[in-house]
Amino acid sequence: MPKTNDPPHVVIVGGGFAGLTAARSLARTPVRVTLIDRRNHHLFQPLLYQVATAGLSPAQIAAPIRSIVRKQKNIDVMLGEVTGIDADRREVLLDEVRVPFDYLVLATGARHSYFGHDDWEPFAPGLKSIEDATDIRRRILTAFEKAEWESDAATRTALLTFVIIGGGPTGVELAGKVVEIARHALRRDFRNINPAAARIMLVEAGARLLAAFPQTLSDDAKARLEALGVEVVLGKPVTACDADGAVIGGAQTRARTIVWAAGVAASPAAHWLGLPADRAGRALVDGNLAAPGHDAMFVIGDTASVKDSGGKPVPGLASAAKQQGAYVADAIKARLSGRSVGPFAYTNMGNLATIGRNAAVVQLSKIQLTGFVAWLFWSLVHIYFLVGFRNRIIAVVDWIWTYLTYDRGARLITGGQSAKKPVGPAS
Amino acid sequence: MPKTNDPPHVVIVGGGFAGLTAARSLARTPVRVTLIDRRNHHLFQPLLYQVATAGLSPAQIAAPIRSIVRKQKNIDVMLGEVTGIDADRREVLLDEVRVPFDYLVLATGARHSYFGHDDWEPFAPGLKSIEDATDIRRRILTAFEKAEWESDAATRTALLTFVIIGGGPTGVELAGKVVEIARHALRRDFRNINPAAARIMLVEAGARLLAAFPQTLSDDAKARLEALGVEVVLGKPVTACDADGAVIGGAQTRARTIVWAAGVAASPAAHWLGLPADRAGRALVDGNLAAPGHDAMFVIGDTASVKDSGGKPVPGLASAAKQQGAYVADAIKARLSGRSVGPFAYTNMGNLATIGRNAAVVQLSKIQLTGFVAWLFWSLVHIYFLVGFRNRIIAVVDWIWTYLTYDRGARLITGGQSAKKPVGPAS
Numbered sequence: 001m002p003k004t005n006d007p008p009h010v011v012i013v014g015g016g017f018a019g020l021t022a023a024r025s026l027a028r029t030p031v032r033v034t035l036i037d038r039r040n041h042h043l044f045q046p047l048l049y050q051v052a053t054a055g056l057s058p059a060q061i062a063a064p065i066r067s068i069v070r071k072q073k074n075i076d077v078m079l080g081e082v083t084g085i086d087a088d089r090r091e092v093l094l095d096e097v098r099v100p101f102d103y104l105v106l107a108t109g110a111r112h113s114y115f116g117h118d119d120w121e122p123f124a125p126g127l128k129s130i131e132d133a134t135d136i137r138r139r140i141l142t143a144f145e146k147a148e149w150e151s152d153a154a155t156r157t158a159l160l161t162f163v164i165i166g167g168g169p170t171g172v173e174l175a176g177k178v179v180e181i182a183r184h185a186l187r188r189d190f191r192n193i194n195p196a197a198a199r200i201m202l203v204e205a206g207a208r209l210l211a212a213f214p215q216t217l218s219d220d221a222k223a224r225l226e227a228l229g230v231e232v233v234l235g236k237p238v239t240a241c242d243a244d245g246a247v248i249g250g251a252q253t254r255a256r257t258i259v260w261a262a263g264v265a266a267s268p269a270a271h272w273l274g275l276p277a278d279r280a281g282r283a284l285v286d287g288n289l290a291a292p293g294h295d296a297m298f299v300i301g302d303t304a305s306v307k308d309s310g311g312k313p314v315p316g317l318a319s320a321a322k323q324q325g326a327y328v329a330d331a332i333k334a335r336l337s338g339r340s341v342g343p344f345a346y347t348n349m350g351n352l353a354t355i356g357r358n359a360a361v362v363q364l365s366k367i368q369l370t371g372f373v374a375w376l377f378w379s380l381v382h383i384y385f386l387v388g389f390r391n392r393i394i395a396v397v398d399w400i401w402t403y404l405t406y407d408r409g410a411r412l413i414t415g416g417q418s419a420k421k422p423v424g425p426a427s
Numbered sequence: 428m429p430k431t432n433d434p435p436h437v438v439i440v441g442g443g444f445a446g447l448t449a450a451r452s453l454a455r456t457p458v459r460v461t462l463i464d465r466r467n468h469h470l471f472q473p474l475l476y477q478v479a480t481a482g483l484s485p486a487q488i489a490a491p492i493r494s495i496v497r498k499q500k501n502i503d504v505m506l507g508e509v510t511g512i513d514a515d516r517r518e519v520l521l522d523e524v525r526v527p528f529d530y531l532v533l534a535t536g537a538r539h540s541y542f543g544h545d546d547w548e549p550f551a552p553g554l555k556s557i558e559d560a561t562d563i564r565r566r567i568l569t570a571f572e573k574a575e576w577e578s579d580a581a582t583r584t585a586l587l588t589f590v591i592i593g594g595g596p597t598g599v600e601l602a603g604k605v606v607e608i609a610r611h612a613l614r615r616d617f618r619n620i621n622p623a624a625a626r627i628m629l630v631e632a633g634a635r636l637l638a639a640f641p642q643t644l645s646d647d648a649k650a651r652l653e654a655l656g657v658e659v660v661l662g663k664p665v666t667a668c669d670a671d672g673a674v675i676g677g678a679q680t681r682a683r684t685i686v687w688a689a690g691v692a693a694s695p696a697a698h699w700l701g702l703p704a705d706r707a708g709r710a711l712v713d714g715n716l717a718a719p720g721h722d723a724m725f726v727i728g729d730t731a732s733v734k735d736s737g738g739k740p741v742p743g744l745a746s747a748a749k750q751q752g753a754y755v756a757d758a759i760k761a762r763l764s765g766r767s768v769g770p771f772a773y774t775n776m777g778n779l780a781t782i783g784r785n786a787a788v789v790q791l792s793k794i795q796l797t798g799f800v801a802w803l804f805w806s807l808v809h810i811y812f813l814v815g816f817r818n819r820i821i822a823v824v825d826w827i828w829t830y831l832t833y834d835r836g837a838r839l840i841t842g843g844q845s846a847k848k849p850v851g852p853a854s
Contacts, residue, residue, distance in 0.1 A: 040572060040840040057484040059837040066616040067838070076618050079572040079840075130841050141491075145467060145506040149524075189493040191503050410486040411494070413467040413506075414557050 007032050007074075010332060011092050011101035013082050013269075015042050015065040017318045018301030019107030021325025027072045029333050034099060036092065038081040040064050043130065046318055046382065049170060051133035052259075053177035054141065054185070054411040058130045082108070085272040087294060103296045103332050106269040106283075107325065110302040110316065113265030113280065120241035124163075124258040127170060136259055138413045140178060143257045144186060145413075147193050154254070160198040161255035163246050165238050166262030167204025168211070169353040172221055174259055175202040175230045176356035183229060185411070200230050201255070203248050205237035205262075210361065212315060213351050217361040220370045224355045238262075264316065266303040273297060278305040287343030289328055298331070300324035308346040318385070319349040352378050434459050434501075437759060438519050438528035440509050440696075442469050442492040444745045445728030446534030448752025454499045456760050461526060463519065465508040467491050470557065473745055473809065476597060478560035479686075480604035481568065481612070481838040485557045509535070512699040514721060530723045530759050533696040533710075534752065537729040537743065540692030540707065547668035551590075551685040554597060563686055565840045567605060570684045571613060572840075574620050581681070587625040588682035590673050592665050593689030594631025595638070596780040599648055601686055602629040602657045603783035610656060611784075612838070627657050628682070630675050632664035632689075637788065639742060640778050644788040647797045651782045665689075691743065693730040700724060705732040714770030716755055725758070727751035735773040745812070746776040779805050 008031045012019045015037035023035045041062040050056040069075045084093040085106075091098040112126025125135055140162065147159035162182075164175045179200045186195040202209070202225065208218040209225075209232065222232050236249025245255040263280075270276070270283035273291050277283055282305035283291070289304060291297045300306075301321040306314040314320045327344045334341040350364040352374075360374035369377055435458045439446045442464035450462045468489040477483040496502045511520040512533075518525040539553025552562055567589065574586035591602045606627045613622040629636070629652060635645040636652075636659065649659050663676025672682040690707075697703070697710035700718050704710055709732035710718070716731060718724045727733075728748040733741040741747045754771045761768040777791040779801075787801035796804055 040568060040838075057486045057837075058839055058841065059484040062839055064616070064838045066613075070615050078576055079569070080576075130839065134841075141467060142506070148503075149505055149507075186493075188497050189491070410484075411467075411491045412485055412489055412557065414485065414561075 008102040008336065009034065009100065010103040010105065011036065011099055012105040012107060013037075013092065014107035014109055014301070014303075015039070015077075016045070016107060016109050016301060016321065018109075018321035018325040019105065020065070020068065021322040022105050022107065022300065022329050023069060023075055023325075024072065025326045025329030026332065027074070029074075029329070029336070031074065031103070031332065031336070033072075033075045034078055034101075035065060035069065035075055036078045036080055036082060036094075036099070037065060038079070039129075040066070040079050041130075042068055044385075045128075046385075048127055048130075048133050049173045049177060051130065051410065052127055052136040052140075052174065053181060054137050055177060057410045058134065062130060082272075085297075087273060087291075087297065090296075103335075104298065105325075105328050106272070106297070106299045106303060107301040107321070108267035108269050108303045110264040110266045110280075110282075112260055113263040114260070115263055117241070120260070123243055124165060124241045124246070124260040126260040127174070128264075134414060137410070139257050139259075140181065141411060141413050144182075144190065144193070144195055144198075146256075148190050149192070156193065157199075158245060158254035159256045160193065160195075161201070161245070161253065161257070162198060163201045163203060163248070163253065163255045163258045165203050165241075165246070165258065165260050167202060167206065167209040167232075167234070168261060169351070171202055171204070171259075171261035172209055172225065172353050172355060174261060175200055175225055175232075176228060176354065179225075179228045179230050180357055196229075201233055201248075201253070202230050203233045203236060203238060203246075205235070207235055209234070210351070210353060213353075213361060213363050214368060217363055217368055217370065221353065221355055221361050224359050224371075228356045264302065266305075269299050269303040273299070275299070280305075288331055288341065289324055289344050290331075296335075298328045300328055306344065306346065308348070314346045315351075317349075317351075320346060323347060352381065354378050435529040435763065436461065436527065437530040437532065438463065438526055439532040439534060440464075440519065441534035441536055441728070441730075442466070442504075443472070443534060443536050443728060443748065445536075445748035445752040446532065447492070447495065448749040449532050449534065449727065449756050450496060450502055450752075451499065452753050452756030453759065454501070456501075456756070456763070458501060458530075458759065458763070460499075460502045461505055461528075462492060462496070462502055463505045463507055463509060463521075463526070464492060465506070466556075467493070467506050468557075469495055471812075472555075473812075475554055475557075475560050476600045476604060478557065478837065479554055479563040479567075479601065480608060481564050482604065484837045485561065489557060509699075512724075514700060514718075514724065517723075530762075531725065532752075532755050533699070533724070533726045533730060534728040534748070535694035535696050535730045537691040537693045537707075537709075539687055540690040541687070542690055544668070547687070550670055551592060551668040551673070551687040553687040554601070555691075561841060564837070566684050567608065568838060568840050571609075571617065571620070571622055571625075573683075575617050576619070583620065584626075585672060585681035586683045587620065587622075588628070588672070588680065588684070589625060590628045590630060590675070590680065590682045590685045592630050592668075592673070592685065592687050594629060594633065594636040594659075594661070595688060596778070598629055598631070598686075598688035599636055599652065599780050599782060601688060602627055602652055602659075603655060603781065606652075606656045607784055623656075628660055628675075628680070629657050630660045630663060630665060630673075632662070634662055636661070637778075637780060640780075640788060640790050641795060644790055644795055644797065648780065648782055648788050651786050651798075655783045691729065693732075696726050696730040700726070702726070707732075715758055715768065716751055716771050717758075723762075725755045727755055733771065733773065735775070741773045742778075744776075744778075747773060750774060779808065781805055 010031045010033045012035045044061040047061045080094045143159045150156040182195045182198040210218045240247040266281035275283045283299040302316045331341045354360040360378040362369040362374040437458045437460045439462045471488040474488045493504045507521045570586045577583040609622045609625040637645045667674040672680045693708035702710045710726040729743045758768045781787040787805040789796040789801040
């Protein structure tokens, strides 16, 4: 336990956008901060689809949390997996130790959810971590390798069929990149197959892509993806996934590579605190993002269920997570100086999604952009947000080269068992 | 089986320096080449230690074999694991298929060898593949993370002790980089420990480092490593490795991170062909690098035991592997046109090893270089050899940035179980 003359101890669990912003916003506050994460790195998740599609290397979108907060003297970083919270004793539980706190910020994020069909996961992996991304990259690249030497035409077609489930930004961005791999990056690399003939399906159970965007942008994204060669399937739910493929709108589609971009489930923060949760497992917090009845324990980011002023759920975006992180830092500062703080108010910063190589859709409060202009805007925003995250110049040089040369430099198949399984020739 | 009017079929197993050079040297020869590897990428192995020490990302030193040979129309690339050779029927065996050949080139390389102590491997991993490198990177970085929160002083010391076994170029280069990580890259990132106080030991059973180099260069390397802060231990064999550390020259040294750079064992090419092998498992080939009695089956690179004109073994260097690859291509061309070819003659291109950040030792036939001049030479040679391997400009830009900024951008802990195990705080 801290001695009474110690500064208050703020424990933040999770070094994503929400937790890291909270930690950095406490830089000049007389508190001691411990930031706990089970990874040593902060991940720039909006670009994770680029790792899954071999455009960027993991190190280009991830940076050690220690480096990011190096200059902030009041932070300790701890690599460890939290297993629970003892709210009464105000302690964070890890496997072998307990970490006492005066203020707690849970920002543990979300994983993908299969809506009760967890048995689909081995066949339709989701995209949340670097390991997820390199696994999906391995699956996509291995499918082409196997197709090259597959003598059975139906199996070859299944190997060259890629199903992306979920028409949100992640699904749209993945589909746009997978089709780019097939049509451009791999185009001249195979002898027996034509990678450009690969079938890339983007499947959405709802009526349109990018449901968080205005209808016109959804339509624009669909038209552009189709122009790139993506088969967009709307209004058809997926009711089964296995090693052979997926059942889409009641029809079996043979596909060896399926990627899940359809749903997320919050981490068990609500469970740790004994809080009620919404359908996706997100903790229901009060207007100050605190656990009801525990005003020194906050839950923020993708693991919290927060409403905006209009009563609509705050989306799981980096900008929303950062706003919540900054808010709880302010709330802690206010508490320390005896001030009060109003409830959290979400500012909608807009929605962005790229479509393939040089198009995007952008929705700001009143402005809508499409095509190349939107893509330029998207690029500037992402470069801007890399500030303070990784050396901006290196990242930008890398990106420009990757873009100009069409070089998918990260086309590596690593890990997994598939890489070791022989792929048969047609001889 | 090929039809009689088909061009002869050359099957090359292994896409390392030897196999890839053989394949490329057959570009304008009227043969059909199939290049089989269990990985989809060629690895620039001389820089693998940089991945293990977080200086470079895997994608910076590896490139898809398919991309490298994209423009060579007579090559098929196959991802698969060879399980044996049927020499009588002239077929390469993979799990599910057989690939017939007219000429066979086995260039399957080597793995590390524990000299009969394979039980040491979990505690002292070696460095041959990308997975090896990211595993070692994870171990090194995790040790610092654990030390930061370890309350027991003796355990903390063990966590901050790094033992590198083997004083060849790999061991020397690893030691120089690990000490750089501790003294520079991590210097300001921890609160409770001083990474610069880490103990980095380089242990060699023989009388000197870099036994393949002249004595003066060995002495220079030792002095420079010691100046950087490496503890060089000579003439002391390692007789045990376990989770607690290593027994070095009879004395127990507590260390949580051990890296094995002491010995290699050839892949089972000799076994596949029923050939006699040397102590390291390398196939004993004839003067034409062919299996005695099977003049259409060649064994080259690290998996072959080859002697130079003076009767000394040809070393396991990239330049030696490439010479052998080019030689068998010539031998096959000669055979096809009814010419004869003299025995393989090895040209010693010299030895290079870097020491830390801006020094190296270089031994060319009559020239010896040390220090910064040697390092410049080393850098130029490595940039030169990246030609045709990956876009040279990107690699060089990456490297210059990494060098100038001291940025170990690839400091990621990924995969493995350790990353998920909690690391306890001292509270």
